[in-house]
Amino acid sequence: METNPNISRLLAMLDNPEAYTEQEVYDIIHSDEETLEAYRCMVAAKQAYRHKQALQPADAEVAWQRFMNEMQHEESEGMKNEESPEHDTAEANSSSFIPHPSFKKIAASFIAVLLLTGAAFAAYHLLSPHRSVKPSEAVAPYSELTTADSLVRFTNARLDSILTVVAGHYGRKVCFRDEAPHKLRFTITWNRRQPIASFAGSLNEFDGLLLTDKHDTLFVESVESEEE
Amino acid sequence: MIDKTILHRLFCRHYSEMIHLARTLLYDDGEAEDAVQDVFVRLLEGDSLPAEDKARAYLLTAVRNSCINRIKRKALAEQFRELYSLDAKADWQHAEQRMSMLQAISDYAENHLSEPHRTIFRLRFQEDLKLKDIASRLGMNLKTVFKYLSQSIQSVQEQFKP
Numbered sequence: 044m045e046t047n048p049n050i051s052r053l054l055a056m057l058d059n060p061e062a063y064t065e066q067e068v069y070d071i072i073h074s075d076e077e078t079l080e081a082y083r084c085m086v087a088a089k090q091a092y093r094h095k096q097a098l099q100p101a102d103a104e105v106a107w108q109r110f111m112n113e114m115q116h117e118e119s120e121g122m123k124n125e126e127s128p129e130h131d132t133a134e135a136n137s138s139s140f141i142p143h144p145s146f147k148k149i150a151a152s153f154i155a156v157l158l159l160t161g162a163a164f165a166a167y168h169l170l171s172p173h174r175s176v177k178p179s180e181a182v183a184p185y186s187e188l189t190t191a192d193s194l195v196r197f198t199n200a201r202l203d204s205i206l207t208v209v210a211g212h213y214g215r216k217v218c219f220r221d222e223a224p225h226k227l228r229f230t231i232t233w234n235r236r237q238p239i240a241s242f243a244g245s246l247n248e249f250d251g252l253l254l255t256d257k258h259d260t261l262f263v264e265s266v267e268s269e270e271e
Numbered sequence: 272m273i274d275k276t277i278l279h280r281l282f283c284r285h286y287s288e289m290i291h292l293a294r295t296l297l298y299d300d301g302e303a304e305d306a307v308q309d310v311f312v313r314l315l316e317g318d319s320l321p322a323e324d325k326a327r328a329y330l331l332t333a334v335r336n337s338c339i340n341r342i343k344r345k346a347l348a349e350q351f352r353e354l355y356s357l358d359a360k361a362d363w364q365h366a367e368q369r370m371s372m373l374q375a376i377s378d379y380a381e382n383h384l385s386e387p388h389r390t391i392f393r394l395r396f397q398e399d400l401k402l403k404d405i406a407s408r409l410g411m412n413l414k415t416v417f418k419y420l421s422q423s424i425q426s427v428q429e430q431f432k433p
Contacts, residue, residue, distance in 0.1 A: 046421040054417055058401045060352040068351050082357070084428045085396065089354040090295050091376040092397035097294035103286035107279060110308050114315065240346055247344045255347075266340045 049074040050081045057085075065240045065256055193235035202227045202246075202263070210261045213239040220264035224252055273315055281326055282311060288327070289334045292366065295373070296338040296359060306337040335363050354396075372431065379430055380423075388423040391416060 052071050056063055063071070072082050197205050203225045206217045212235055219225055233242055243254040243261065255262045286307065293303035310333040314320060321329040339359045342350060349355075356362050363369050380392050387409065394400045394408070402420065406413045 046418065050421055050424075051417060054402060054420060057351070057354075058403060060348045063348065065347045068347050072351065072357070080428060081424055083362075084424050084431075086354050086356050086362075087373065087376055087431075088380070088392065088396040088424075088427065089298070089399075090356070091373040091380070092393070093298050094291075094295045094370060094373040095377050096397075097291045101287045101290045103283040106286055106290070106304070106307075107282050109304075110282070110311060113308065114312070240348070244346050247346075253343050255343075266343060 047075070047077050047081075049078040053078055053081060064238070069257065194232055195235060196230075196232045198230050199228050200230075201225065202229060205229060205231070205233075206261060206263065209233060209239075209242060213261075214259065215239065215256065216260045218260050218262050220262055223265045224263050227252070273317065273320060275315075277320055278311065278314060281314075281320065281330070285327055285330045289330055292331060293334050293338055295370075296335070296356070296363070297341060298353060298355075302341060303338075306341060307334055309337045310334050331366055335359070335366065376427060376431065379427065383430075384423055384426065387411075388419050388426070391419045392423040392427075395420060 049071065052074070056068065056071055060068060071078070073079055195208070197208075203217070203219065210217045229246075231245070239256055239261070243256055246252060246254050251265055253262075253264050253266045255264075289307045289310070290303055293306045294300060297303045297306060310330060313333075320326075342355045342359060345353075345355065350357065380389060384392055390409070391405055394405045395402070400408070402416050403413055405411075406416045409416070
């Protein structure tokens with residue numbers, strides 16, 4: 044039986060995915076329907092073995108104690124939850140974006156600058172829903188730190204402004220799939236020499252935000268809530 | 272204000288199923304634990320709990336979505352390397368059906384694949400060995416391992432064609 048050469052490429056890539064760009068990974072998986080189905084089958088195979096292994100009984104009472112200890116620890120760290128319960132519904136995607144508690148956790152933890160991979164710095168500023176926001180900025184407030192290191196620093200800049208600059212550098216269009224992420228503000232240092240995947244990965248560290256680089260477009264969206 | 276006694280009861284009643292689902296989706300026990308905890312953190316911070324008769328469906332959906340969000344945050348290369356589902360929401364639309372199919376796949380692999388296909392399939396998808404390591408372990412040529420694994424995948428696909 045002749046093996047589809049794209050499936051052979053898929054298997055070869057599986058052994059060494061770091062040698063491929065994100066675009067190449069995407070293109071090989073999606074090269075034809077048969078290859079995509081082969082990938083889905085491999086996922087199912089792995090899940091099948093994990094499903095079998097995961098059947099071991101879990102001690103719910105011990106897990107509950109761990110959960111309560113975590114909650115008490117977070118309370119004592121002073122992480123106050125101001126989130127409205129409506130955030131976890133469709134209103135989470137409305138234009139009056141209410142900060143998600145995880146953003147606040149990240150803000151509290153990253154009060155100083157945080158060193159990410161490739162010398163990128165980020166401090167996350169929460170935007171109060173009552174504070175007036177400039178509807179748009181013609182140019183993101185940014186400055187070059189050092190030309191030699193290709194570092195560019197954005198200071199309290201809207202995400203849409205940041206991405207206009209960053210995406211333009213990588214030859215990408217930007218597509219916001221919902222309104223909420225437009226108004227998020229970041230203070231972040233970007234290294235122009237890094238691949239776009241690194242930059243996107245840094246922003247994806249923030250809970251509730253998802254950047255995906257596909258087909259020459261950088262897609263930006265709020266991730267779905269954990270309740271339906 | 273959430274009644275912690277009721278939350279505790281919900282947790283203990285449904286934790287096993289939730290952690291099982293999370294482990295199946297995320298492959299990592301620590302991440303799975305975090306995904307389940309995230310669901311209960313949200314409940315604790317909310318102002319209502321699901322009704323008892325709807326709690327199971329609610330909690331399993333919530334943990335599924337918690338896992339999907341975690342997978343989505345990973346770079347595509349990592350999703351691929353770890354063989355995460357690229358469309359977990361569609362795959363897990365009907366969780367019970369999916370679990371049955373997964374059980375059937377592992378049974379088929381163990382009982383119906385002949386050797387060396389069965390061993391190669393298990394080493395790749397259960398033990399996460401690279402193909403070159405499988406070839407080395409079994410004293411086989413890498414191309415041969417490729418061929419057997421491709422055949423195994425095709426065989427499983429044929430067996431479980433929708």
